[in-house]
Amino acid sequence: MRVLHLTDPHLFADADGELRGVVTAESLARVLDHYRDADWTADLVIATGDLVQDDSEGAYRRFAAQLGALELPVHVVPGNHDVPALMEETLPRPPFQITSIAAQDDWILAGVDTRVEGLASGAIADAEFERLEAALAAAEPQHALVFMHHAPVDVGSRWLDSVGMEAADAVLERLAGNSKTRAVLFGHVHQAYDKRHGDLQVIGTPSTCRQFKPMSDEFAVDDRPPAYRRIELKPDGRFDTTLVWI
Numbered sequence: 001m002r003v004l005h006l007t008d009p010h011l012f013a014d015a016d017g018e019l020r021g022v023v024t025a026e027s028l029a030r031v032l033d034h035y036r037d038a039d040w041t042a043d044l045v046i047a048t049g050d051l052v053q054d055d056s057e058g059a060y061r062r063f064a065a066q067l068g069a070l071e072l073p074v075h076v077v078p079g080n081h082d083v084p085a086l087m088e089e090t091l092p093r094p095p096f097q098i099t100s101i102a103a104q105d106d107w108i109l110a111g112v113d114t115r116v117e118g119l120a121s122g123a124i125a126d127a128e129f130e131r132l133e134a135a136l137a138a139a140e141p142q143h144a145l146v147f148m149h150h151a152p153v154d155v156g157s158r159w160l161d162s163v164g165m166e167a168a169d170a171v172l173e174r175l176a177g178n179s180k181t182r183a184v185l186f187g188h189v190h191q192a193y194d195k196r197h198g199d200l201q202v203i204g205t206p207s208t209c210r211q212f213k214p215m216s217d218e219f220a221v222d223d224r225p226p227a228y229r230r231i232e233l234k235p236d237g238r239f240d241t242t243l244v245w246i
């Protein structure tokens, strides 16, 4: 099974809306064009939040139009910049699924909500962990790809880690404690991350728009281009990923 991971498009209702000098709709279009033009096709898309920047219905409609054109299932989770009520209104049905947990072939694709109202940082509430663990236990496949907006690890950038996951060590331990979870996929940090933590691979994908400078103590943008990630999930629980810079 092939998964196209893209994250943090930060769209605006206005087609010319810019995030720190990048026109985000155009930048997402470049990512999608690159995907379409390449010799690699996905079975589904995972988009890990910060779909919009301006809290507008128009920006979500833009996301729905741009992603809908791929004619693939699109699994989304909310980020700190998202407005859940607008997501539900504008992405209410297939191809879009919000924070869903679904079995497909030999894998479980599990979206987790890490958004905390009013905060840039994230957390996984007990009830959300219980929903995840019950769904993983009930599903037949033995391998799970869990995806969320916030990173369950510090990335080594002081300002970003200060708006990261609350109690990240405990979150990572609880995620790793589930015997089906093979990998956790996230966005939020607008930079690449791919590290093994015990039995768990923790994978962050850069944004489809503006990136942040890795390992920076203070807020700093990076001049790296937009990116997306290709993931190939194998029936035995192994997987390969390729990060694609545009």
Ligand SMILES: [Fe+2]
Binding pocket: 008, 010, 049, 050, 079, 188, 189, 190
């Ligand atoms: Fe973001």
